[in-house]
Amino acid sequence: MIIATNVSKKFGKLKALDDVSVTCNKGECIALIGPNGSGKTTLIKSILGMVVPDSGFITFNGRNILRDWSYRNDIGYMPQIGRYPENMTIGQVLDMMKDIRRRKNVETDNDLVNAFGLHDLMKKRMRTLSGGTRQKVSASLAFLFNPSVLVLDEPTAGLDPVASEILKEKIIAEKKKGKLVLITSHVLSELDDLVTQIIYLQDGKLRFHKSLEDLQRETGEGKLNRAIASVMMNK
Amino acid sequence: MKKIIKYVIVDILRNRIILAYTIFLLVLSLSIFNLEDSPEKGLLSLLNIILIIVPLVSIVFSTIYVYNSSEFIELLVSQPLKRSTIWLSLFAGLAFSMAIAFFIGAGIPILLYTTGNTGLMMLVIGLILSVIFVSIAVLASVTTRDKAKGIGKAILLWLYFSILFDGLVLFILFQFADYPIEKAMIGISALNPIDLGRILILLEMEVSALLGYTGAIFKDFFGTTSGFLLAFAAMLAWALLPLWISVRKFNAKDL
Numbered sequence: 001m002i003i004a005t006n007v008s009k010k011f012g013k014l015k016a017l018d019d020v021s022v023t024c025n026k027g028e029c030i031a032l033i034g035p036n037g038s039g040k041t042t043l044i045k046s047i048l049g050m051v052v053p054d055s056g057f058i059t060f061n062g063r064n065i066l067r068d069w070s071y072r073n074d075i076g077y078m079p080q081i082g083r084y085p086e087n088m089t090i091g092q093v094l095d096m097m098k099d100i101r102r103r104k105n106v107e108t109d110n111d112l113v114n115a116f117g118l119h120d121l122m123k124k125r126m127r128t129l130s131g132g133t134r135q136k137v138s139a140s141l142a143f144l145f146n147p148s149v150l151v152l153d154e155p156t157a158g159l160d161p162v163a164s165e166i167l168k169e170k171i172i173a174e175k176k177k178g179k180l181v182l183i184t185s186h187v188l189s190e191l192d193d194l195v196t197q198i199i200y201l202q203d204g205k206l207r208f209h210k211s212l213e214d215l216q217r218e219t220g221e222g223k224l225n226r227a228i229a230s231v232m233m234n235k
Numbered sequence: 236m237k238k239i240i241k242y243v244i245v246d247i248l249r250n251r252i253i254l255a256y257t258i259f260l261l262v263l264s265l266s267i268f269n270l271e272d273s274p275e276k277g278l279l280s281l282l283n284i285i286l287i288i289v290p291l292v293s294i295v296f297s298t299i300y301v302y303n304s305s306e307f308i309e310l311l312v313s314q315p316l317k318r319s320t321i322w323l324s325l326f327a328g329l330a331f332s333m334a335i336a337f338f339i340g341a342g343i344p345i346l347l348y349t350t351g352n353t354g355l356m357m358l359v360i361g362l363i364l365s366v367i368f369v370s371i372a373v374l375a376s377v378t379t380r381d382k383a384k385g386i387g388k389a390i391l392l393w394l395y396f397s398i399l400f401d402g403l404v405l406f407i408l409f410q411f412a413d414y415p416i417e418k419a420m421i422g423i424s425a426l427n428p429i430d431l432g433r434i435l436i437l438l439e440m441e442v443s444a445l446l447g448y449t450g451a452i453f454k455d456f457f458g459t460t461s462g463f464l465l466a467f468a469a470m471l472a473w474a475l476l477p478l479w480i481s482v483r484k485f486n487a488k489d490l
Contacts, residue, residue: 011489048313051489067486072315079313083306085246100238101314 001026001149001180002047007056009042009204016042017053018204024182024197026148029175031191032184033228034201040184041080043201044153047182048077073103076147080154080184082138084126090137091122094144101145112140115166131158139167149180156190168194188225195224200231207231236320236327239311243328246307247300253336256292260340263288268348275440278353281341282436285361286429289337290368291393297329297372298389302382312490322485326373326478333365353439360432360470367428367474368393374477377484400427417452424453428473431466 002024009017017039024030032040045051047058049065049072057064060071084093098108113119116136121129129137135158142150150171156164171194175181185191198215200207208231212224221227247253264281271277304325311321341361345354372389379385404423408416424430438457456462 045490050309050312052487069315069317072313075313075315077313079309083309085304085307085310087246087249096242097310097314100311100316 002058002060004043004047004058005056007043007046007053007058009039009046009051009053015204017046019056020201020204020206021056022199022206022209024180026180027175027178028197029171029181029183029195030197030199031195031224032182032199032201033188034207038201039204040201041153042204044077044151044182044184048072048075048151073101073145074148076142076145076150078135078138078142078150078152078155080157082134084134084137086127087125089123089125090118090129093126093137094118094122094141097141097144103145106146108144109146110140110144112136112143112166112170115170116140116163132160132163135159136163139170143170143174147179149182150174151182153184154186155183156185156187164190188228189223192224198224198228200228236324239316239321239324240328240331242307243304243325244332246304247328247332250300252296253332256296257336257340260288260337261344264341264344268344274349275353278345278349278357279440281345282357282433285341285357286364286433287397289361289364290397290429293333293365293368294372294375294389294393295386297333297369298376298386300329301325301373301376302385309490318486319482322373322377322482323478326369326481329373330366330369333369334362337361337365353436356439357436360436363470363474364428364432367470367477370474370476370478370481374481374484377481377488396427396429400430404430417448421453421456425466425469428470431470431473435463435466 002022004020004022007017007020008015020039020043022043032043034040042051046053047060047065049069052066057066059065060068060074063071065071088096094113102108116139118136118140121133124133126134126137135155139152139155142152152171155167155171159167168190171181171183175194181194183191183194195212197209197211199209210218215224215227215231216222219227219230221230263284267280267284268274268277271280308321308325312318338358342358345358348354371392375388375392376385379388404420407423408420424434434453434457438454457466
C-alpha cells in the first residue's frame with residue numbers, strides 16, 4: 001500500500017532519513033522503532049506529505065504522493081504532540097474536521113469519542129486541556145473518518161492506563177478489519193500484542209524490517225523489548 | 236476552500252484587534268472630515284494618515300496572525316487538502332478582513348463626505364494597499380520560521396516602503412540632479428506600492444502642479460489611460476507576486 005523508495009531527508013547537516021526504503025501492506029500492523037532522533041517521526045511526516053523528502057519517492061496505492069493530496073482521505077494521523085487552534089473548543093475542532101473532511105457515504109466512527117467520554121468536555125477550549133485529553137482528541141480525530149491507514153505517532157504517551165487500553169483495543173479491532181496500522185512507540189511492552197512487523201531505524205538508516213515471528217526466532221527472545229535489546233547489543 | 240476561508244474569517248472576527256482597527260479608522264476619518272472645512276482638504280489629510288496606517292496594520296497583523304495559526308495550518312496539512320488551498324484560504328480570509336475593515340472604517344466616511352473621483356480613487360487605493368501588504372506579510376512569514384524574526388522582518392519591510400524608500404529616492408534625485416532622470420522616476424516609483432498609490436491619488440487631486448517638473452512628467456504619464464492602467468497593473472503585481480512566491484515556498488515547506 002505504501003512504498004517508500006530511497007527516501008533521504010536532511011535538516012541542515014543532520015541526516016534525518018538516509019536512503020530508507022520500506023514497503024507496508026494492507027492488514028499489517030507495523031511498529032517503527034528506534035532511539036530518539038532516529039528519524040521515525042520524519043518518516044511518518046514524509047508519508048503524510050508534511051515533510052518533503054530531498055530525494056527518493058513515496059507511493060500510496062501505486063501513486064506518487066508528491067503534489068497529491070487526495071490520498072490523505074485514506075489516512076488517519078495521530079501526531080506525537082497534537083497542536084490545535086487554542087481558542088476553539090473540542091466540539092468546534094471535531095465539527096470543523098467533519099465539515100472539512102466529510103465525504104459522502106462514509107460514516108464517521110465515533111467509538112473513541114464515546115469511549116473517552118469526550119462528550120462531557122465538548123465545551124472546553126483546547127488551551128485548557130491537559131496533555132492526556134489532547135491525546136484523546138488526537139486519537140479520536142485519527143479514527144473519526146474510518147481511514148484505511150492509521151498512522152499513530154507515540155499514541156499512548158501521556159494517556160492514563162484506562163485510556164491507553166481503550167486505544168489499544170480500538171487499534172486491534174481496526175487491524176482485524178484489514179487496515180494498515182503504523183505505530184511508533186518507546187514503550188515496547190505495549191506493542192507485543194499489537195504488531196506483526198518491526199521496522200528498526202537508527203541514525204536515519206533502516207536497520208531491518210522483519211516480521212515479529214522472524215525476529216523472535218532469530219533472537220530466541222519471546223518478548224519484543226528483549227528481542228530489540230538483544231539486537232541493539234549485537235550491533 | 237470556501238469552508239477554510241469561513242473558519243479563518245470567523246477566527247479573525249473573534250479577534251478584537253480588527254474591530255479596534257475599524258473603529259480607529261472610523262473615528263479618525265470622521266473627525267478629519269468634521270474638522271476640515273472642505274472635503275478636499277479632509278481627503279488630503281486623510282491621505283497621509285491612510286498611507287502610513289493601512290500598510291502598517293495590514294502587514295503586522297497578518298504576520299502575527301499567520302504565526303499564531305501555525306497549529307491550525309499544521310492540523311490542516313495532515314488532512315486531505317491541497318497545500319495551496321490552505322495557504323490561499325488563509326490569505327483570502329486575511330485580505331478580505333483587512334479590506335472590509337478599511338471599507339467600513341475609512342471607505343464609508345469617504346463616500347459620505349466626498350463626491351467625485353478623488354474619494355473613489357482613495358477608497359480603491361486603500362483597499363488594494365490592504366491586500367498588497369497582506370500578501371507581503373504572508374511571504375515574510377513563510378520564509379522565516381522564528382516568530383520574533385518574522386514580525387521584525389514585517390516591521391522593517393513597512394519601514395522600508397513608507398520611509399526609507401522615499402529617502403533613497405531623494406538621495407538618487409540629488410545625486411543625479413544634473414541628468415534628465417524624470418522619466419526614470421516613473422519606473423522607480425513602480426517599485427513601491429505606497430508611492431504608486433500616493434501618486435495616483437495626488438494626480439486625481441489636481442495638486443500635482445505643486446510637484447514641479449517631475450509632477451508634470453507624472454501627470455503626462457499617469458494622466459493617460461495607458462499610464463493609468465500600467466500603474467494599476469503594477470499595483471496588482473505587488474499583490475499577486477509575493478503571494479505567488481509564498482505559495483511556492485509553502486508547498487515545499489517542512490512542517
